[in-house]
Amino acid sequence: MSLQxxxxxxxxxxxxxxxxxxxxxxxxxxxxEIMGLAGESGCGKSTLANGLILLKPPMRFVHGSVRLDxxxxxxxxxxRMDAFRFRRISIVPQYAMNALNPTxxxxxxxxxxxRSRKVDVRSTLPELERRLDxxxxxxxxxxxxxxxxxxxxxQRMVMVLSTLLDPSLLMADEITSALDVSTQKxxxxxxxxxxxxxxxxxxMVITHxxxxxxxxxxxxxxxxxxxxxxxxxxxxxxxxxRHPYTRLLIASLPKVGVRHRQTRLTGIPGSxxxxxxxxxxxxxxxxxxxALPECGExxxxxxxxxxxxxxxxxxxxxxxxx
Amino acid sequence: xxxxxxxxxxxxxxxxxxxxTIDWLIPRFMPGNPIQVLIARANxxxxxxxxxxxxxxxxxxxxxxxxxxxxxxxxxxxxxxFGTSLWLFPQPVIKIILRAVPYDILLLLPAILLSWFxxxxxxxxxxxxxxxxxxxxxxxxxxxxxxxxxxxMLLAWTFGIVLRVLPFSGxxxxxxxPTLSWIFIWSLLEHWILPFVSLFxxxxxxxxxxxxxxxxxxxxxxxxxxxxxxxxxxxxxxRYAFRNALLPQITGLALQLGVIVAGALVTEIVFSYxxxxxxxxxxxxxxxxxxxxxxxxxxxxxxLLANLAIDVTYVLVDPRTRTGMQGER
Numbered sequence: 246m247s248l249q250x251x252x253x254x255x256x257x258x259x260x261x262x263x264x265x266x267x268x269x270x271x272x273x274x275x276x277x278e279i280m281g282l283a284g285e286s287g288c289g290k291s292t293l294a295n296g297l298i299l300l301k302p303p304m305r306f307v308h309g310s311v312r313l314d315x316x317x318x319x320x321x322x323x324x325r326m327d328a329f330r331f332r333r334i335s336i337v338p339q340y341a342m343n344a345l346n347p348t349x350x351x352x353x354x355x356x357x358x359x360r361s362r363k364v365d366v367r368s369t370l371p372e373l374e375r376r377l378d379x380x381x382x383x384x385x386x387x388x389x390x391x392x393x394x395x396x397x398x399x400q401r402m403v404m405v406l407s408t409l410l411d412p413s414l415l416m417a418d419e420i421t422s423a424l425d426v427s428t429q430k431x432x433x434x435x436x437x438x439x440x441x442x443x444x445x446x447x448x449m450v451i452t453h454x455x456x457x458x459x460x461x462x463x464x465x466x467x468x469x470x471x472x473x474x475x476x477x478x479x480x481x482x483x484x485x486x487r488h489p490y491t492r493l494l495i496a497s498l499p500k501v502g503v504r505h506r507q508t509r510l511t512g513i514p515g516s517x518x519x520x521x522x523x524x525x526x527x528x529x530x531x532x533x534x535x536a537l538p539e540c541g542e543x544x545x546x547x548x549x550x551x552x553x554x555x556x557x558x559x560x561x562x563x564x565x566x567x
Numbered sequence: 568x569x570x571x572x573x574x575x576x577x578x579x580x581x582x583x584x585x586x587x588t589i590d591w592l593i594p595r596f597m598p599g600n601p602i603q604v605l606i607a608r609a610n611x612x613x614x615x616x617x618x619x620x621x622x623x624x625x626x627x628x629x630x631x632x633x634x635x636x637x638x639x640x641x642x643x644x645x646x647x648x649f650g651t652s653l654w655l656f657p658q659p660v661i662k663i664i665l666r667a668v669p670y671d672i673l674l675l676l677p678a679i680l681l682s683w684f685x686x687x688x689x690x691x692x693x694x695x696x697x698x699x700x701x702x703x704x705x706x707x708x709x710x711x712x713x714x715x716x717x718x719x720m721l722l723a724w725t726f727g728i729v730l731r732v733l734p735f736s737g738x739x740x741x742x743x744x745p746t747l748s749w750i751f752i753w754s755l756l757e758h759w760i761l762p763f764v765s766l767f768x769x770x771x772x773x774x775x776x777x778x779x780x781x782x783x784x785x786x787x788x789x790x791x792x793x794x795x796x797x798x799x800x801x802x803x804x805x806r807y808a809f810r811n812a813l814l815p816q817i818t819g820l821a822l823q824l825g826v827i828v829a830g831a832l833v834t835e836i837v838f839s840y841x842x843x844x845x846x847x848x849x850x851x852x853x854x855x856x857x858x859x860x861x862x863x864x865x866x867x868x869x870x871l872l873a874n875l876a877i878d879v880t881y882v883l884v885d886p887r888t889r890t891g892m893q894g895e896r
Binding site: 298299301326327328329330331332335336338340343344345346347348349350357358361362390392403406407 | 788789790792793794795796797798799800802803807810811814884885886887
């Protein structure tokens with residue numbers, strides 16, 4: 246098991262109190278698995294990713310545990326985490342296009358970074374060049390400043406840099422969001438290739454674009470308002486979703502061949518709750534078309550079939566009857 | 568690259584022309600007639616005063632129409648002639664100015680450079696430690712908001728009048744003549760301390776605050792966060808942040824160095840320090856068109872040269888300007 250997260254709870258400290266951005270996250274990512282993490286803006290996707298690699302104020306660790314390759318990850322201790330960052334767990338950040346120091350040549354910055362992490366530069370450079378070839382960047386970029394690269398090139402550079410030390414887990418945070426559709430596909434393929442070539446053992450792909458996940462992910466984790474809603478294999482989530490939120494989410498995607506002049510695109514009525522004072526019980530209750538009286542209590546995240554977890558009273562109810 | 572500098576140069580020439588024109592105009596907008604001031608000092612009889620007046624009007628070229636005066640002024644300027652001072656008649660303006668410039672450089676160059684170095688260092692320190700941030704930053708705000716002359720007067724009063732340890736008037740003892748002797752150099756140094764400290768402290772506050780804010784901004788920039796997620800040591804991240812935060816400070820430094828020849832007007836007045844600032848005040852009080860023009864001309868040239876230096880420096884230190892230039896070929 247590459248990554249095992251148990252009951253991870255992260256709050257943001259504000260003057261008005263804690264914003265409960267992530268509560269009771271329990272899930273695992275297997276070796277070689279590409280897990281998609283989806284949900285709407287503000288549901289806690291990036292909080293989860295940042296919490297795993299760079300947990301610093303105003304984000305606050307409340308409780309939970311994280312294990313990476315059966316080793317405890319001290320996410321709450323920024324200094325001790327340094328040993329794991331880059332080598333064991335790495336991220337391609339949301340802001341990949343601004344992630345490089347604008348006044349340093351890319352190659353020089355890379356060398357300085359590697360040296361500061363006590364990595365043998367001479368033996369790593371040939372690998373770096375091989376990987377640049379793989380993503381279609383010429384070796385000349387190492388002698389360039391970030392401003393001389395296009396946004397897409399910078400992103401690929403960051404992808405190569407982040408995975409250079411072959412981490413166990415790579416988190417890709419919204420890396421396809423700012424790209425056009427054909428480039429999206431190329432980047433998505435690159436991620437799969439990185440996994441296939443074992444540059445990274447497993448991947449967490451954070452996005453709000455389910456169609457990308459459908460193409461590359463082995464499993465999908467759906468989040469809603471700081472809680473996990475459903476996790477299952479890509480096929481189950483796309484074709485047989487069980488949580489009402491996932492169902493509505495999938496149903497609201499535009500379908501090929503449907504003329505939207507006649508049928509309006511549907512969405513999910515309402516908006517997610519504010520996480521400063523989240524509602525008790527199921528957080529989707531307000532917008533849920535199938536809400537039950539039990540929904541006033543928080544639904545557990547239970548396995549309803551092998552590898553398929555849902556946090557919904559309806560599902561756990563039928564499961565109990567069966 | 569050469570196109571970039573050609574265009575810059577054109578802008579500088581145009582700016583020079585306009586600035587010098589304004590420089591020529593401003594003294595002439597002053598009420599009063601300089602020649603009459605000059606004659607009034609001589610205490611002449613009415614008839615002879617009239618003769619002397621018309622003589623001086625011709626001598627200074629003030630009897631021709633205003634546009635003609637303007638043309639004559641440019642003509643003289645191209646021949647390196649700055650005119651003759653009215654206040655210190657008949658000394659040439661250029662000589663008076665050149666006599667004052669060393670004092671300005673002596674006073675301002677160390678004050679600006681040292682305050683820049685110290686301010687940047689302390690600002691960067693303040694940005695990384697809460698304790699320092701709570702002490703240095705408020706002090707910096709107070710210092711930078713302090714008027715130069717008020718701090719100057721405070722220092723002169725404390726060290727010159729109450730404690731009687733330092734002189735606070737002139738650039739050297741009034742009992743001495745400028746010679747190259749240890750006594751004179753010692754006197755020069757003694758008189759230099761108070762104006763220097765008053766300038767240094769006010770400027771130091773400004774630099775420290777500027778640097779502190781820039782560093783905090785850079786440490787929150789995306790590239791700093793990315794390095795953090797890659798577990799880069801704090802030292803590396805700070806080094807990058809410092810280097811990037813320094814760029815706007817370099818602009819500020821060059822601009823300050825540009826006005827070095829203008830002296831520090833109020834400080835020089837407080838300490839009766841014979842720099843250009845002191846000359847400007849005297850020139851205004853004595854309706855000395857030519858001296859005032861000359862002083863401002865020095866300021867104009869200084870500022871333009873400093874700006875040119877910034878343009879060149881930026882090309883060297885900031886790759887973004889360098890690559891930007893390649894794009895506009």
